Amino acid sequence: MIGQGTYSSVYKARDLENGKIVALKKVRFANMDPESVRFMAREIHILRRLDNPNVIKLEGLVTSRMSSSLYLVFEYMEHDLAGLAATPGIKFTEAQVKCYMHQLLSGLGHCHSRGVLHRDIKGANLLLDNNGALKIADFGLATFFNPNQKQNLTSRVVTLWYRPPELLLGATNYGATVDLWSAGCILAELLSGKPIMPGRTEVEQLHKIFKLCGSPSEEFWAN
Known part of the structure; x- marks a missing residue:
């Protein structure tokens, strides 16, 4: 783990398909209030609109039905x-x-x-x-x-x-x-x-x- 917030944790991970190191932001929805869910949806919408070398890139989304979590996949920065x-x-x-x-x-x-x-x-x-x-x-x-x-x-x-x-x-x-x-x-x-x-x-x-x-x-x- 490389970071933690109220509703999320950030992990350093490796993409098994290409070997690339990424940052995984795990968002836990179980105890999240509706307003926080709206904020998260807006953040994802905004990240998908942006594409610039000096803005962090959202590389993908992964869902987990088992843990009621959403994983945001970002490029990894040291x-x-x-x-x-x-x-x-x-x-x-x-x-x-x-x-x-x-x-x-x-x-x-x-x-x-x-x-x-x-x-x-x-x-x-x-x-x-x-x-x-x-x-x-x-x-x-x-x-x-x-x-x-x-x-x-x-x-x-x-x-x-x-x-x-x-x-x-x-x-x-x-x-x-x-x-x-x-x-x-x-x-x-x-x-x-x-x-x-x-x-x-x-x-x-x-x-x-x-x-x-x-x-x-x-x-x-x-x-």
Whole structure:
């Protein structure tokens, strides 16, 4: 086992037909509530819409009637960015940071062009292989969006340290900028070697943002 969540476990496995190493995400439906089932169905729908070298590829689905489980088959990646950054002795060079950010923005550009918001960009969801290839993973909070239409989306998304101010202020009509804010936080984190705004609460997170970036003007609040 290489990872575990509330309703799923991730295993490293080998495809017996071609010998390829894959990651198997086992989803347990037995105790899953209807809303979680909808989230899982949406995640699969989104993954099937995306096809880019910098987005994790869903290679197949396997069902198990015996255990009431569904297996999502993904390409296998050896590392995640957060794990590598936390490894003692590892300090990313400027060239590595440029390479990782180029790949992250390329993957996000593809997602946004296909009408998909990731809504949880952070180091743990950016996977790396031993050759330095980066892929965006974990689309559990992702959703479809249309930049030309006003939409009522939830503001309760994005891990706190990477959450943009508009979501902290309760915005429900937003677009690609929420992912780009998170990407900016990743860039600063890679260059500084640590998270730049590690707030413990939403209020503290806003305070850290305003302290670093400045407070919104009176004209902003008036609008």
